Amino acid sequence: MFQANPLRLxxxxxxxxxxxxxxxxxxxxxxxxxxxxxxxxxxxSPELLLNPVLICRNEAxxxxxxxxxxxxxxxxxxxxxxxxxxxxxxxxxxxLSMRAEAFxxxxxxxxxxxxxxxxxxxxxxxEMQKQKLIxxxxxxxxxxxxxxxxxxxxxxxxxxxxxxxxxxxx
Amino acid sequence: MAYLERSSPTLKETLLKIYRxxxxxxxxxHFYEFGSIQYHIKCSVLDTNIVYVSTSTLLETQGIVTSKxxxxxxxxxxxxxxxxxIDIVDPPRLGFQLTLKLHLDNIPRGKEAIKIITRxxxxxxxxxxxxxxxxxxxxxxxxxxxxxxxxxxPVRIVYHPSEPFYVFRQAExxxxxxxxNFKDNSDVVIAMxxxxxxxxxxxxxxxxxxxxxxxxxxxxxxxxxxxVHDLTTNAGFVSFDITSRHVEGKRLDKTVWNLLNFYxxxxxxxxxxxxxxxxxMRKRMDSLVxxxxxxxxxxxxxxxxENGACKYVKELVKVQxxxxxxxxxxxxxxxxxxxxxxxxxxxxxxRFRFNQRWISIPKFSSKSSK
Numbered sequence: 001m002f003q004a005n006p007l008r009l010x011x012x013x014x015x016x017x018x019x020x021x022x023x024x025x026x027x028x029x030x031x032x033x034x035x036x037x038x039x040x041x042x043x044x045s046p047e048l049l050l051n052p053v054l055i056c057r058n059e060a061x062x063x064x065x066x067x068x069x070x071x072x073x074x075x076x077x078x079x080x081x082x083x084x085x086x087x088x089x090x091x092x093x094x095x096l097s098m099r100a101e102a103f104x105x106x107x108x109x110x111x112x113x114x115x116x117x118x119x120x121x122x123x124x125x126x127e128m129q130k131q132k133l134i135x136x137x138x139x140x141x142x143x144x145x146x147x148x149x150x151x152x153x154x155x156x157x158x159x160x161x162x163x164x165x166x167x168x169x170x
Numbered sequence: 171m172a173y174l175e176r177s178s179p180t181l182k183e184t185l186l187k188i189y190r191x192x193x194x195x196x197x198x199x200h201f202y203e204f205g206s207i208q209y210h211i212k213c214s215v216l217d218t219n220i221v222y223v224s225t226s227t228l229l230e231t232q233g234i235v236t237s238k239x240x241x242x243x244x245x246x247x248x249x250x251x252x253x254x255x256i257d258i259v260d261p262p263r264l265g266f267q268l269t270l271k272l273h274l275d276n277i278p279r280g281k282e283a284i285k286i287i288t289r290x291x292x293x294x295x296x297x298x299x300x301x302x303x304x305x306x307x308x309x310x311x312x313x314x315x316x317x318x319x320x321x322x323x324p325v326r327i328v329y330h331p332s333e334p335f336y337v338f339r340q341a342e343x344x345x346x347x348x349x350x351n352f353k354d355n356s357d358v359v360i361a362m363x364x365x366x367x368x369x370x371x372x373x374x375x376x377x378x379x380x381x382x383x384x385x386x387x388x389x390x391x392x393x394x395x396x397x398v399h400d401l402t403t404n405a406g407f408v409s410f411d412i413t414s415r416h417v418e419g420k421r422l423d424k425t426v427w428n429l430l431n432f433y434x435x436x437x438x439x440x441x442x443x444x445x446x447x448x449x450x451m452r453k454r455m456d457s458l459v460x461x462x463x464x465x466x467x468x469x470x471x472x473x474x475x476e477n478g479a480c481k482y483v484k485e486l487v488k489v490q491x492x493x494x495x496x497x498x499x500x501x502x503x504x505x506x507x508x509x510x511x512x513x514x515x516x517x518x519x520x521r522f523r524f525n526q527r528w529i530s531i532p533k534f535s536s537k538s539s540k
Contacts (some may be wrong), residue, residue, distance in 0.1 A: 004257070012491070039482055083359045084359050086448070087360075088335045091356070091447060091451065095451045096458075100456060103459065115349075136462055140211070150447065153446070153450070157368065157439075158366075158368075159370075161435075162364065162370075162372075166381075166383070169379070169425060
């Protein structure tokens with residue numbers, strides 16, 4: 001219960017920040033005529049960018065929220081305790097990123113220094129419900145839980161295989 | 171060591187095919203199995219009851235036994251698989267270590283035939299096991315003084331290119347050391363977690379009868395002086411301590427087979443683990459995608475809208491079972507008719523269509539944006 005509280009506070013902070021940041025509107029590109037680009041990716045016009053917010057749970061877990069007038073970028077860093085969690089996290093998040101078109105709001109390549117990134121534009125806000133979108137992103141924070149379960153499964157499999165191998169000698 | 175089974179599946183299948191063939195068939199086949207094992211099968215139409223099977227393997231040891239040839243005791247074991255069926259051809263076919271002449275007409279009919287053919291398919295396992303068996307027996311019966319005279323030199327065994335392992339005698343036990351190398355970094359990590367579990371399981375009370383297993387990142391000091399490229403690893407060294415209990419009687423066969431197959435076992439486990447991880451990730455991704463599609467879209471938007479109006483007509487025409495579904499359909503139809511009625515189009519007033527603010531249109535579909 002006590003350990004769940006820091007996580008809940010962390011998620012609540014991210015949720016509140018996203019609710020405030022997800023006020024996007026259509027804004028055509030100022031540089032190129034008849035183009036409409038997510039300003040948070042280009043970063044050519046500083047007047048269209050808001051201050052980025054970095055929410056850190058600890059040194060290894062953090063969330064960067066960068067906002068602009070027509071787009072929002074959210075980058076997550078997941079805690080990895082050991083080598084096995086490290087490769088499982090990399091594999092799992094890379095697996096999702098490579099299939100980003102299925103999620104629409106997922107970025108194919110995470111921002112440098114982070115494990116996974118989302119890019120939400122004003123079009124996504126028009127098509128999708130804001131609260132549900134925030135819930136979906138918050139759910140990704142729980143990727144750590146999925147990875148922990150995967151790690152336990154891998155270790156359990158290893159233990160069973162080791163037991164079977166040694167039983168053959170008996 | 172193609173599989174963890176002793177018998178070669180391809181050899182078994184080919185011999186059964188020849189044995190069961192109603193008409194004489196001509197076969198002259200070379201095939202290779204995992205690692206460095208090769209076979210040659212020859213069967214002529216002129217003499218259908220005789221089949222020549224040749225086999226060769228990388229059989230290299232350095233240490234006590236330096237011979238690359240098959241031991242004479244092994245020949246006896248092979249002949250005794252089926253007396254009267256197997257003859258050993260001397261000299262063997264060029265390029266092979268062993269050639270057998272099989273008399274198919276001497277094989278008894280029925281289920282016994284399948285058993286004999288299965289045992290014949292195990293010749294590679296017999297050849298590879300025999301040398302290690304002799305070595306373990308010799309080391310086991312060696313006195314400590316003899317071991318000191320031999321300076322406890324480790325025996326290097328290579329049954330697969332780039333996968334050597336070492337066997338040496340210590341006080342009251344024989345140690346088999348496997349240097350572990352993997353190409354992929356994720357394989358290394360999975361293997362390390364497996365070795366950790368192996369060591370933990372091996373130290374339990376229930377596994378007291380199994381050989382003691384240990385892992386170390388550096389080679390044991392007994393391997394000093396061995397080639398550096400063999401001792402350069404990225405996943406450490408796994409050691410098994412074989413006691414006299416493990417080499418007595420029938421257990422010797424099992425112990426030898428398990429040691430010979432250790433590399434294959436670990437690689438198979440890593441492959442299966444990677445497949446399992448992939449399946450889990452795919453399943454989780456599917457659930458996330460479903461959740462996103464179901465929850466984030468606005469409720470009034472149905473995927474059928476994207477396919478055009480004719481789909482509406484088809485949906486209306488379809489006969490629905492059940493009163494409730496009928497009522498639901500009526501409601502939907504009424505709503506759509508109301509929407510279509512209020513799309514006012516006046517000929518010649520196209521320029522006003524884009525600016526409809528001066529016409530107040532009652533909204534039926536409210537998109538709640540909070």
